Amino acid sequence: MSLNINNIRSNLIGGGARPSLFEVIITNPVSSIADIKVPFMAKASQIPGHSVNKIEVPYQGRKWAIPGDRVVNDWTVTIINDETFDIRNALEEWSNAINSQQGNIATLGSAPANYLSQAVVRQFGKSGDVIRTYELHDIWPMDIAPIDLSWEQNDTIEEFVVTWALRDFEVISSVTGNAGGV
Numbered sequence: 001m002s003l004n005i006n007n008i009r010s011n012l013i014g015g016g017a018r019p020s021l022f023e024v025i026i027t028n029p030v031s032s033i034a035d036i037k038v039p040f041m042a043k044a045s046q047i048p049g050h051s052v053n054k055i056e057v058p059y060q061g062r063k064w065a066i067p068g069d070r071v072v073n074d075w076t077v078t079i080i081n082d083e084t085f086d087i088r089n090a091l092e093e094w095s096n097a098i099n100s101q102q103g104n105i106a107t108l109g110s111a112p113a114n115y116l117s118q119a120v121v122r123q124f125g126k127s128g129d130v131i132r133t134y135e136l137h138d139i140w141p142m143d144i145a146p147i148d149l150s151w152e153q154n155d156t157i158e159e160f161v162v163t164w165a166l167r168d169f170e171v172i173s174s175v176t177g178n179a180g181g182v
Contacts, residue, residue, distance in 0.1 A: 014125060021124040024077055026139070027117045030097045030108070034090035041087055043159060044078035047121060047134060048169045074163050075119075075136060081147060081158035091141050091162060098140060116140055119164070130173065138167035 024042035028035055053068035079087050097108045098115045108114040116138040123132040143163040 031090040034087040049073040
């Protein structure tokens with residue numbers, strides 16, 4: 001290993017990917033009024049995570065680890081709220097259609113195709129080009145976090161976090177290599 005700064009400079013292509021250069025697109029199957037706002041109001045998110053579980057096989061006091069099933073992690077998005085509450089309202093309508101507050105019924109019916117949807121996360125390079133696109137399949141809002149209110153909060157804009165369940169995701173376009181479906 002060389003202690004030369006040029007080693008990292010030659011390996012950090014493009015100066016490194018920037019976490020602020022991204023876009024989130026969510027398609028709401030119940031109320032599309034906010035879909036056009038999400039790319040501008042999704043303040044924070046992640047490239048989806050996943051893991052391969054470990055199966056431990058015991059044998060004479062020792063454990064042998066073998067790969068198990070792939071698990072896709074829940075996905076979160078932080079949304080900036082404006083005074084129209086368009087995105088919040090659309091998400092609450094979606095959640096209510098999956099299971100209503102008072103009636104405990106699914107107004108969309110019980111078929112998953114009626115309430116599951118898609119999302120896209122795009123990572124941009126510093127030149128503005130898309131360097132990686134993730135398509136998330138069969139998403140639904142699992143948790144719509146509260147919006148904190150306080151007389152002490154000045155010079156801030158409301159925001160809330162939405163946690164999504166998803167079936168899987170795949171890299172659908174990339175200049176960085178295609179990892180395929182997960």
